[in-house]
Amino acid sequence: MIRSQLETLLHPILFKYTDAPEQFLGMLTRCNDPKFGDYQANFAMSLAKSLGKNPREVAGAMREDILAANTDGMLAGVEVAGPGFLNFTLNDAWMVNLLSAALKNDRLAVPVADVPRTIILDYSSPNVAKPMHVGHIRSTVIGNALYRILKFLGHRVIGDNHLGDWGTQFGMIIYGWKHFRDDDAFAAAPVPELSRLYRLVREKMDADEQIADACRKETERLHSGDAENLSLWKQFMPFCLEEIDRVYDRLDVHFDETLGESFYNDRLPGVVQMLKDKGLARESNGAVCVFFEGRENPMIVQKKDGAYLYATTDIATIEYRMERFSPDAILYVVDHRQSEHFEMLFQCVRMMGYENLELRHVSFGTVLGEDRRPFKTRSGDTVGLEGLLDEAVARAKAVLAENSSDIPPETLEETAQNIGIAALKYADISQNRDSDYIFSYDKMLAMNGNTATYMQYAYARVRSIFTKGGITPEAVISRAELQLTHPAERALAVELLRFTEALEASVKDYRPNFLSAYLYELANRYSTFFESCPVLRAETEALRDSRLLLCDLTARTISQGLELLGIRTVQRM
RNA sequence: GCGCCAGUAGCGCAAUGGAUAGCGCAUCGGUCUUCGGAACCGAGUGUUGGGGGUUCGAGUCCCUCCUGGCGUGCCA
Numbered sequence: 001m002i003r004s005q006l007e008t009l010l011h012p013i014l015f016k017y018t019d020a021p022e023q024f025l026g027m028l029t030r031c032n033d034p035k036f037g038d039y040q041a042n043f044a045m046s047l048a049k050s051l052g053k054n055p056r057e058v059a060g061a062m063r064e065d066i067l068a069a070n071t072d073g074m075l076a077g078v079e080v081a082g083p084g085f086l087n088f089t090l091n092d093a094w095m096v097n098l099l100s101a102a103l104k105n106d107r108l109a110v111p112v113a114d115v116p117r118t119i120i121l122d123y124s125s126p127n128v129a130k131p132m133h134v135g136h137i138r139s140t141v142i143g144n145a146l147y148r149i150l151k152f153l154g155h156r157v158i159g160d161n162h163l164g165d166w167g168t169q170f171g172m173i174i175y176g177w178k179h180f181r182d183d184d185a186f187a188a189a190p191v192p193e194l195s196r197l198y199r200l201v202r203e204k205m206d207a208d209e210q211i212a213d214a215c216r217k218e219t220e221r222l223h224s225g226d227a228e229n230l231s232l233w234k235q236f237m238p239f240c241l242e243e244i245d246r247v248y249d250r251l252d253v254h255f256d257e258t259l260g261e262s263f264y265n266d267r268l269p270g271v272v273q274m275l276k277d278k279g280l281a282r283e284s285n286g287a288v289c290v291f292f293e294g295r296e297n298p299m300i301v302q303k304k305d306g307a308y309l310y311a312t313t314d315i316a317t318i319e320y321r322m323e324r325f326s327p328d329a330i331l332y333v334v335d336h337r338q339s340e341h342f343e344m345l346f347q348c349v350r351m352m353g354y355e356n357l358e359l360r361h362v363s364f365g366t367v368l369g370e371d372r373r374p375f376k377t378r379s380g381d382t383v384g385l386e387g388l389l390d391e392a393v394a395r396a397k398a399v400l401a402e403n404s405s406d407i408p409p410e411t412l413e414e415t416a417q418n419i420g421i422a423a424l425k426y427a428d429i430s431q432n433r434d435s436d437y438i439f440s441y442d443k444m445l446a447m448n449g450n451t452a453t454y455m456q457y458a459y460a461r462v463r464s465i466f467t468k469g470g471i472t473p474e475a476v477i478s479r480a481e482l483q484l485t486h487p488a489e490r491a492l493a494v495e496l497l498r499f500t501e502a503l504e505a506s507v508k509d510y511r512p513n514f515l516s517a518y519l520y521e522l523a524n525r526y527s528t529f530f531e532s533c534p535v536l537r538a539e540t541e542a543l544r545d546s547r548l549l550l551c552d553l554t555a556r557t558i559s560q561g562l563e564l565l566g567i568r569t570v571q572r573m
Numbered sequence: 574g575c576g577c578c579a580g581u582a583g584c585g586c587a588a589u590g591g592a593u594a595g596c597g598c599a600u601c602g603g604u605c606u607u608c609g610g611a612a613c614c615g616a617g618u619g620u621u622g623g624g625g626g627u628u629c630g631a632g633u634c635c636c637u638c639c640u641g642g643c644g645u646g647c648c649a
Contacts, residue, residue, distance in 0.1 A: 040591085042592095043590085261649090309647070338649080438585070446597085522596095528614090
């Protein structure tokens with residue numbers, strides 16, 4: 001919020017110095033050291049060269065222009081420092097106005113995007129018919145956070161779970177069904193029986209090449225429309241969907257569309273034909289391929305046996321999305337290992353003529369175990385997602401039992417569910433998505449540091465002030481005036497006003513960890529404020545009320561921010 | 574071989590091209606007769622893998638080398 005207002009102030013002034021002010025507005029940042037001021041502009045140094053002047057001279061001239069334009073009293077001071085930095089100090093009264101507006105607004109005065117974009121967010125996308133595992137957590141959690149933030153910022157966002165519902169795992173299950181099924185077990189509990197068949201066949205395939213071949217044949221039959229296999233697929237799918245939905249409910253993740261690979265099956269021959277017609281694809285060693293300038297390997301869209309591949313499905317999916325949604329952007333929250341696939345896919349789509357469509361592979365690294373190898377169970381199996389959630393919840397419960405005396409027994413289970421899953425999500429989101437990360441229950445449930453548990457605790461602590469004082473935030477908001485009397489109050493106020501820009505920064509390159517870092521910084525500033533500024537025991541009633549306003553706005557900002565990361569707060573923990 | 578990503582303090586990590594590279598854990602010290610001590614304040618720890626370059630300014634951009642991970646023609 002501060003930044004956008006500063007931009008509005010500076011934009012016309014920059015025109016005096018350059019024809020392209022936009023590229024310089026990016027050089028407007030918060031001061032990393034408060035002694036310099038609140039915000040700083042770094043453009044005088046780069047402008048100086050083209051103007052043939054000394055940077056400090058340019059900064060000095062700009063300072064005069066800025067002070068002249070500062071008619072609404074936004075700035076209390078502008079200083080030229082160092083090689084030509086312009087340091088801004090915000091006016092307290094101006095901040096109080098903005099904060100008061102945020103207090104009275106149910107979205108904390110975060111503006112809605114001027115130009116809403118239509119954005120398709122392709123995330124989670126597990127293969128159904130086999131249990132979800134640890135590998136699905138990052139896409140699901142990061143994707144859902146981006147979904148929530150973009151939507152909150154006023155964009156039209158379509159969350160699409162592009163299920164792997166048409167792959168070789170169905171050949172395996174169909175083969176298992178035909179040879180090893182237990183009808184009673186299936187009648188009693190279909191999903192475990194299908195899982196059992198999947199695991200059984202998986203084992204047998206690894207040992208016996210003939211069985212592997214038989215499974216491939218079952219998949220081929222399914223794809224070519226074989227009545228029996230298709231009917232089995234239709235019989236299994238509802239149970240598969242029910243299974244993953246249970247996990248999504250626990251994670252509080254919900255999609256607008258769940259259009260899996262099977263949905264695009266009919267369109268695949270048309271895709272290959274289209275690529276051939278446009279001269280983009282040609283036959284090579286019996287397969288149909290798209291070749292790219294400067295790239296050795298092609299993207300294969302049809303195998304020599306006539307079968308289609310995921311590249312084909314992806315193109316069909318993009319065409320469908322263009323027809324139905326006309327999106328401005330499609331984001332794929334997918335493992336970094338598929339980066340080459342997406343490079344080729346995107347290049348191909350641009351050659352098809354969709355130049356204005358933003359296509360982004362929002363990639364992320366691998367979840368590692370404590371041994372720095374991909375996270376596996378002791379026996380070497382992949383870690384099931386549900387087991388992971390259960391373990392996080394069990395540990396959260398232990399942590400609560402040990403530390404909390406303030407939690408009613410009847411809500412312990414629910415609170416532990418919340419805390420455990422929040423910890424798991426936050427550990428993932430708060431990390432730079434590019435890097436691999438080491439999975440650790442102890443670290444994610446730590447009470448200190450940048451964890452969900454710490455953030456949730458900070459929230460509960462703020463709220464407890466109101467409970468303790470027997471005061472409702474609404475009552476204070478309606479009667480009180482905000483005042484900034486102490487440096488810690490002021491520091492908190494500046495941070496509160498940065499919420500909007502934290503949200504914007506986190507979607508600029510699709511990095512939700514920017515938001516979690518902001519929230520953590522906010523919580524720290526609150527802690528400092530809380531230590532040095534008595535609230536309920538403030539010297540005067542007016543000061544107490546003013547501080548209660550800061551408390552309420554902090555609590556709401558934390559709560560709103562966490563919600564945008566897919567994390568719920570609790571009143572007590 | 575080629576391509577992509579990463580390499581930052583003992584450990585785990587952060588840092589839209591900006592000033593003295595930060596945070597947590599761990600270590601040491603301090604504060605307060607707790608508005609929930611699961612607190613706050615402070616200290617030390619670094620040739621940002623090596624070397625070159627661009628720039629007024631580089632952890633960040635470019636080149637090169639080293640190390641590790643991943644991907645590399647018919648899985649997704």
